[in-house]
Every structure is written in structure tokens, then in C-alpha cells.
Amino acid sequence: MSLAAGSTIGIIGGGQLGRMLAMAAARLGYRTVVLEPQPDCPAAQVANRQITAAYDDTAALAELAAVSAVVTYEFENVPVMAASALAITVPVYPPARALEVAQDRVAEKKFLNGIGIPTADFCPVDNDDELTAALKKFNGSGILKTRRMGYDGKGQRVFRNMETGGFAGTCEAMGNVPLILESFVAFEREISVIAARGMDGSLAAYDPAENVHRSGILHxxxxxxxxxxxxxxxxxxxxxxxxxxxxxxxxxxxEFFVLADGALLANEIAPRVHNSGHWTEAACIVSQFEQHIRAVAGLPLGNPGRHFDCVMENLVGDDILRIPALLAEPDLMLHLYGKAEARPGRKMGHFTRMSRYR
Incomplete structure (x- = not known):
């Protein structure tokens, strides 16, 4: 059964993704309440209400459940316990199982391999001896990552053609947390697919986007x-x-790696709307944000068709100085996130430049 217009959708997380979800919800006639510890967050500027508290605050979660007809989230590091507790009294989408898989890189790769989707080779690493053994297996090269909480290139160290051994202190330097060593992949390009599934099992997939990263951040x-x-x-x-x-x-x-023969290796699952799907806001009939709201509200999924060729670019840090020139372009859509301070590595907005009508 679909959610009636005027109902309230709870959103955990108040960043730019929560902001764009709240905007899409408003277009469909829904109210939104955001749970976010940071006051005056980007999402709160457009949502109907903000609950200012930690994501695992018991009282705040109870309040969110009490005022929401359904709850969703804007990022994958929502505490699984919080999502599970909410689900006792209010529907929560995507399900907590998706968080469990996406929050641990080893669990994520085992899940993907278990359903027949190939990934890069990997080894769990908990100490320097295991790192030495894993690097030996991968001929001295690989990417060491934290199993949890890493994003935008954070929590990573690259090893290239190194002699095995002599890595004492590496795990301590990484925080003495569970790690994963992934083998290097000789890929030609990186792509991502944004897709949606409705309550009735219906599917909608957008065209794959080709992505370029700089310093670990999507460019x-x-x-x-x-x-x-x-x-x-x-x-x-x-x-x-x-x-x-x-x-x-x-x-x-x-996210996928594309190999020379066109084969794919899955790299990462993000159980939420995704930065590489921001172009859908300008170039598609239904954006990824509206599609997500449609899905969690029990509405029919929209047409994911694309009516423009386009390039989406993030505005990071001082890139906001480009705004006057960007606004002068006739075939460009600009979206700023309402963040007060521009810092290195901080996403301040994005733009989508349309190039050809389809």
C-alpha cells in the first residue's frame, strides 16, 4: 500500500544526499524529518524538521519512529542496531541486511561472490603477519583498506611491488582495526549503475555512468x-x-571495474542514493532521488530513461570559485548544498553539463 500524500518520511543523515531526498519528497507531497547530530545541516534547510541527536540516540530514534510513516537513510554507516530497532515499530528501507553487507568490505565481497558476481581478489588482515602473507600472495602489491567506515579514499594505503616482510607497525598505523588487502585490478575504466527496486519487486536501472576519481573523491x-x-x-x-x-x-x-575484454568486477555497493547518480537530476525523467522516495513510499517506480548526454562534476572545496563562470553556461544545471564553509576535500555542490538531446 502506498504512502498517502502529506505523510512524513524520516531520513537518517542530514548531508547533501538527505537534502536532495527531502527536496524530492516535497515534490511528491511528503513531509520530512531529519535525524542528524550537526545543527543546521544541509538537509535541515529544506526538510520540515530536524531532530538534533546522534544516530544511535535511543530517545531520538523513538521520536523519529513516532513521527514517521517510513524511515530511510542517506549513508551506509547508519548503526545496524539503530535500523533494526526502528524496524520494530516503523518500516525501514533499505533493509538492515543491506547495511550489514555494505558496512564491512569483507562481508560485501563474500556476499557478491556468493551470488556469482566476481570481485577483486582479497584477504582479511588483522595483524602485520597476515599483511605480510597477503602481500606475498599478491606479489607485493595491493590496496590495504579499513574494513569499515572508509569513504572518499580515506582509510587506505597502497603497496606497489614491495618486498614482502618488514611491515611492522602498519596495522597500528591504520588504527588497529580490521583491514582488508585487495589485489590490484588492471581495469580500463570505472563505471557505476544506479538501480531501484520497488516494494512489489519491480526494477528500474539507469544507464551506466563512467566515473573519474581524483584523490579518492569522485570528480x-x-x-x-x-x-x-x-x-x-x-x-x-x-x-x-x-x-x-x-x-x-x-x-x-x-561501482564496477571494466576490464579490457569488457568483463566486470564489482567494487563497491552503496545502499543509498549515490554521488555518481547526481546527473539523473538534470538528464532523466525521474531522478535517483525521486526514484528512491517512490520506492520507499510504495509508489510505482518511474521511467529511468535519459534524455541528454551529460557530464556531472563535483564542486570540491575552492571549486566554488567557479560558480560565476558555470552560471553563465546555457546548458548547465548547478546544485549547491548550502554548506557554510568550503574546506579541502569537502563537497560543496555539483553541476551537470548537458551536451546532446536524445
Whole structure:
């Protein structure tokens, strides 16, 4: 049964993704309340209300459940216990199972491999001896990552063609937390697929975007991606398998490496709306944000069709100095996030430049 207009949707997380979800919800006639510890967060500027508290605050979670007809979230590091506790009294989408998988890189890769979707080779690492053994297995090269909480290139260390041994103190320097060593992948490009699954099991997948990262942060997403139709179809099919296996409701972002022969390796699952899908706001009939609200509200999924070729770029830190020039471009959509202070590495907004009408 679909959510009636005027109902309240709870959103955990008050960053730019929560902001754009709240804006999409308002367009569909819904009210929103945001749970976020940071006062005057980007989402609170457009939502109807903010509950200012930690994500695991018991009283705040109870209040969120009491005022919401359904609860969703804008980022994957929501405490699983919080999502599970909320789900006792109010529907929560995507399900807590998706958080469990996405929050641990080892669990994520085991899940993907378990449903037949290949990934880079990997080894769990808990101490320097295990790191030495893992690097030996990968011929002295690999990417060491924290299993949890890393994003935008944080919590990573790269090893290239190193002699095995002599890594004393590495795990301590990484915080003495569970780690994962991933083998290097000789990929030609990186792509992502944004896809949605409704409460009735219906699916909608957007065209794959070709992504470029700088210093671990997404710089641009280009449509169409420079891949063949078979590779595009395979990426969308993999997304459908993941959604079904998780009994998912909502929008998901899935990153892939594309190999020289067009084969795919899944890199990461993001159980939420995704930065590489911001272009849908300008170039599609229904954006990823509206699609997510449709899904969690029990509405029919919208058409994910694309009516423009385009390039989306993030505005990071001092990139906001480009705003006057960007506003002068006739075929460009600019979206700023309402953040008061520009800092290095901080996403301040994005723009989408349309190039060809389809």
C-alpha cells in the first residue's frame, strides 16, 4: 500500500544526499524529518524538521519512529542496531541486511561472490603477519583498506611491488582495526549503475555512468559510458541480482571495474542514493532521488530513461570559485548544498553539463 500524500518520511543523515531526498519528497507531497547530530545541516534547510541527536540516540530514534510513516537513510554507516530497532515499530528501507553487507568490505565481497558476481581478489588482515602473507600472495602489491567506515579514499594505503616482510607497525598505523588487502585490478575504466527496486519487486536501472576519481573523491560521471551494450546490460543485470538477493527496497549504487575484454568486477555497493547518480537530476525523467522516495513510499517506480548526454562534476572545496563562470553556461544545471564553509576535500555542490538531446 502506498504512502498517502502529506505523510512524513524520516531520513537518517542530514548531508547533501538527505537534502536532495527531502527536496524530492516535497515534490511528491511528503513531509520530512531529519535525524542528524550537526545543527543546521544541509538537509535541515529544506526538510520540515530536524531532530538534533546522534544516530544511535535511543530517545531520538523513538521520536523519529513516532513521527514517521517510513524511515530511510542517506549513508551506509547508519548503526545496524539503530535500523533494526526502528524496524520494530516503523518500516525501514533499505533493509538492515543491506547495511550489514555494505558496512564491512569483507562481508560485501563474500556476499557478491556468493551470488556469482566476481570481485577483486582479497584477504582479511588483522595483524602485520597476515599483511605480510597477503602481500606475498599478491606479489607485493595491493590496496590495504579499513574494513569499515572508509569513504572518499580515506582509510587506505597502497603497496606497489614491495618486498614482502618488514611491515611492522602498519596495522597500528591504520588504527588497529580490521583491514582488508585487495589485489590490484588492471581495469580500463570505472563505471557505476544506479538501480531501484520497488516494494512489489519491480526494477528500474539507469544507464551506466563512467566515473573519474581524483584523490579518492569522485570528480566526474559521464554519460554515455565508453562501454559496449553487452557490458552495460551485464552491469544492470548484476544490479538486479544484488537487489533481489537483499530483498531490497529503494535506490542502490554499485561501482564496477571494466576490464579490457569488457568483463566486470564489482567494487563497491552503496545502499543509498549515490554521488555518481547526481546527473539523473538534470538528464532523466525521474531522478535517483525521486526514484528512491517512490520506492520507499510504495509508489510505482518511474521511467529511468535519459534524455541528454551529460557530464556531472563535483564542486570540491575552492571549486566554488567557479560558480560565476558555470552560471553563465546555457546548458548547465548547478546544485549547491548550502554548506557554510568550503574546506579541502569537502563537497560543496555539483553541476551537470548537458551536451546532446536524445
Amino acid at each position: 566526474s560521471s559521464t554519460l554515455p559510458a565508453r562501454i559496449g551494450s553487452e557490458t552495460a546490460a551485464a552491469a544492470q543485470a548484476a544490479a538486479a541480482e544484488i537487489l533481489a538477493a537483499l530483498d531490497y527496497v529503494g535506490v542502490i549504487g554499485i
